[in-house]
Amino acid sequence: MGEKHIILPRLVPSKLSHRQQLCGHRSVSEISGVVDETLGKRPLDGQNDILRYRVFTSTWNVGGMTPSSDLDLEDWMDSTANSYDIYVLGFQEIVPLNARNVLGPRNSCISTKWNSLIGEALNKRRRRGAVLHQEITNSSATERSAQEEHFRCIMNKQMVGIFMSVWVRSNLRPYIHHLNVSCVGSGIMGYLGNKGSVSIRFVLHETSFCFVCCHLASGGKQGDVLLRNFDAADILVRTRFPGGATQELPKKILDHDQVVLLGDLNYRISLEEAETRLLVEDKNWSILLENDQLLIEFSTGRHFDGWQEGLITFSPTYKYHPNSDQYYWCFDGALGKKKRAPAWCDRILWRGKGLKQIQYDTCNYSQVVLLGDLNYRISLEEAETRLLVEDKNWSILLENDQLLIEFSTGRHFDGWQEGLITFSPTYKYHPNSDQYYWCFDGALGKKKRAPAWCDRILWRGKGLKQIQYDTCNYRLSDHRPVRAVFHAECVIRGDADCACGCIALSSSSE
Structure with a gap:
């Protein structure tokens, strides 16, 4: 049997909001540590096929700003122009990192609001298209098609200010199993959740995925990079997932087939602030990147061995004045x-x-x-x-x-x-x-900060190919969200038909 090339229908995304209380409304349930042993099981024989999915990932430090209810996330999630199969959205500082939020009970109102906005953005265009098509055709097949293109949140998790939400096309859900979450606090005293990670893993068909949303140690002083390196290593060591009852499952982050690490990694530029400012004003990215702390760690091989990062071609994502396109140094006095x-x-x-x-x-x-x-x-x-x-x-x-x-x-x-x-x-x-x-x-404030590429997306894994890495210009906080899109190859055993509405683009047989 010859090789088959298969492309599945694409997915859709959305936008952001300002300040409005939605504490009494919870649109998406939170699942924690659940292992599903029944989903996605079917007898498969013969050779393995490769299914290719489009995965959208993005990280955004929103600086403790509450989104408004009319915030539209479609541009950020690239949902009007493109459609993906899986969306993984990571946030940092969805609540202010004060003592009340760090030490007190978890406030899920804001994360619920963000998740609601994400869902509205992902499913808005599909609803419009389905209604229009149904008005024209009045067909029950249209309803089934709309349901297949609907997006579902399969997991969302908040730890203080860190929040991650994973959405998939509904017709992919039966093939996703062993869905778990693991949180690691590395903040105050090395364990509180003002810094740390939220990790979500699942198995799609026969391929295991792990997505890690991080917020590492901050600071631009000499030696702070060592704290960030320690946080990253500590997260890899302390993150644990349960094994499977009927099959062997990866328990550590690096044991998974495909891993994406995203978040406010807080690595800075190892230059004096004045020199950094001049280089940013000149858009001299090459010199700045030569002094980027994370790229230095890559080059030395001391940390992040085996990880990859896409080519950085955009301006530093930090530190902007909120609701502005200006870096902090542009605001002096009144x-x-x-x-x-x-x-x-x-x-x-x-x-x-x-x-x-x-x-x-x-x-x-x-x-x-x-x-x-x-x-x-x-x-x-x-x-x-x-x-x-x-x-x-x-x-x-x-x-x-x-x-x-x-x-x-x-x-x-x-x-x-x-x-x-x-x-x-x-x-x-x-x-x-x-x-x-x-x-x-x-x-406005007199506080100045040197810009840096704090917000990054790293990835590793055979069959995972990054096809987009960029930032977009939402002005809600002093950070800019960073986006990455991946092609992910998933192994599926046998010649069983795919129930995901696949379209075979080309096939050959001997």
């Missing part, structure tokens, strides 16, 4: 006294044969998704820029736009294209407002 002229700093550029831009605009929401702060400004005096903006004289402003000038000279960005700009300058607004900064007086 904001009202420090005025900035608005400019088209936020841009989307593209190039490539056969690529055609069909939309380029900005949206009028208090939370705006920005796809790239290129920081090009308008080469005019601030007072003149303000007058032109108030008059909506875009043509004069665009004639003095620094990026368009670079395009026209051909010195840089050769071969790149940009759509016609027909909207107002996207920078610099007061947070959660349609007003530019010159309209406001007030003060």
